[in-house]
Amino acid sequence: MATAVALATGTMASATAAAASGTTGGGGKGIGEVDVKPLDPDFFLPGRFKGKTLIVTGCARGMGRAAAIRAAREGANVVGVDWIRDEGEAVVEAIRREGGQARFVYGDVGDTRTCDRMVQVAVEDFGGLDLALNNAGVMDAVFPGEPVDYARQKDLIFQSVHQASDEYWEKVLRTNATGVFKSMRAELRQLVAQRRGGAIVNVGSVAGLIGFGGTCAYSASKHAVSGLTRSAAIDYSVYGIRVNSVNMATTETPMYERAKALLTARARESKGMPQVGLMKIDSLLQATDSHKRGATAWEQVAVMLFLLSEEASNLTGALYATDGGYTAY
Incomplete structure (x- = not known):
């Protein structure tokens, strides 16, 4: 099952299952x-x-x-954007130590000023913009830099509709839907003005391709990413700008680990309540792997960078299920 993470990604359904069963994403034995x-x-x-x-x-x-790291190794000038300042700056510094070119922009993609600033940095420092990966996203309303504290955070985490708070709904939509819109708006203004084409990849989730329980705001926001992707692909094809999305299931990242911890605590508190989301848990590849591993970040990035590259010149308006076969059955 899935999510797309925000500053990284993991999956809600698999984390829910792990919490309920006492297993972890890397635990258990597959059937392959x-x-x-x-x-x-x-x-x-x-x-x-x-x-x-x-x-x-x-x-x-x-x-x-x-x-950011792989693209820089492949020759890209990278403008990295994040609201976790110290870790974002560390990534950019690591790229520079390897001899790559990178700049860091601190800020929230839900803020128009951040999105305008990241494009401004690309233009001022590197002479323009060619490509964009809109990866920032959140699973809930808790700032990703905060440690897990379920008792204090439980009103802010993933919920079904009747249990969802305003803050949970509004913060998730602000980052995942409005943040992608504002990022694309700033990027596309520059790409259109340059009149030399370009490519954008948005990070969605299988929760944006199919129904997904227990996380109403997240699922709604990722369906919004799907709609934004297809709409923009239509409007900007005339400018030679391609727009696609990737939509993953379980991907082993810090966000996945955090979600697992929160869901374990919630499962203890709501023991005995129905868990409809557990009817389907693993992707094909996760179910058959001997350790039931999810995808790695590097496996997901390989597809993202391919879609941004010239090798994907005929691809636009598509929602790619990078989900280990989750939506195949």
């Missing part, structure tokens, strides 16, 4: 005979993005961090 080997985190394609400038929102952790 041969495991699929995960992508080597050190793999990259030298020079693929040479001379290109890429914005990565949610660069501090998980998929955003992996994307």
Whole structure:
């Protein structure tokens, strides 16, 4: 099952199942005979993005961090954006130590000023903008930099409609839906003005492709990402700008681990309540893996960067299920 994370991604359904069963994402034994080997985190394609400038929102952790690092290794000038300042700055510094080009913009993508500023930095420091990965997102209304404290945070975490607070709904929609809109708006204004094409990838979730229980705001926000992706692909095809999304199931990131901890605490408190979301738990690849592993951030990033590259020149308006086969059955 799934989520797309925000500053990184994990999955709600699998975390819920792990909490209820006492297992973890990497625990248990799958039913397969041969495991699929995960992508080597050190793999990259030298020079693929040479001379290109890429914005990565949610660069501090998980998929955003992996994307910024790999894209820089492939020659991109990277503008990393995050509201976790110390971790975001550390990613940019790590890129520079490797000899890459990167700048950091601190801020919240739900704020128009942050989105305008990240494009301004791309233009002022690197001469323009070519590509964007809108990865920033949240699973709930708790700031991702805060430690888990279920008793204090329970009114802010993922809920069904009748239990959801205003703050949970509004903060998730602000980051995941409004944040993607504002990021795209700033990026597309620049790409249109430049008149040299470009590509955008939005990070969605399988929760934006199918129904998804127990997390009404998250699911609604990721369906919004799907709609924004398709709408923009239509409007901006005439400018040579491609827009696609990736939609993952369980992906092992810091956000997944945090969600698992919160859901374990909630499962203890609501013992005996129906868990409809557990009717389907694992993706095909997770169910068959000998350790029931989820996807790695590097596996997700491989698809994101492919869609941003010139190799994907005929691809736009598509919602790619990078979900290990979760939506196949």
